Amino acid sequence: MPGFLLHQGATVLCSHGGQAQATSPNPRVMVGGQPVVTQPTPHMVAGCPFTTPAGTPMPCVTAQWVSAALRVKAGGVPVLLQDSQATCIPNGTPVSIVATQVRVRGS
Numbered sequence: 001m002p003g004f005l006l007h008q009g010a011t012v013l014c015s016h017g018g019q020a021q022a023t024s025p026n027p028r029v030m031v032g033g034q035p036v037v038t039q040p041t042p043h044m045v046a047g048c049p050f051t052t053p054a055g056t057p058m059p060c061v062t063a064q065w066v067s068a069a070l071r072v073k074a075g076g077v078p079v080l081l082q083d084s085q086a087t088c089i090p091n092g093t094p095v096s097i098v099a100t101q102v103r104v105r106g107s
Contacts, residue, residue: 018048
């Protein structure tokens with residue numbers, strides 16, 4: 001599905017409210033003055049407050065992307081879109097893309 005391209009400054013949250021940040025966006029392709037993020041790039045999650053029912057902390061650490069653009073690539077690698085899906089490690093919960101740039105769309 002088409003959607004806005006994800007860039008380094010986009011707001012991405014784990015399902016528990018932790019902030020996720022791209023580890024190595026593509027520096028050669030910019031949107032809104034910031035580099036785009038490609039599918040193989042994991043996001044590091046900080047501030048996830050999740051604990052198990054037994055009270056053991058088990059925060060989201062990384063988010064690995066499982067879907068990306070089909071037709072738009074940067075450096076031969078699919079870029080992430082606003083509707084791309086990711087799974088948090090180690091919990092397996094999804095992430096939410098809350099805000100991104102709104103000028104460039106892809107599919």
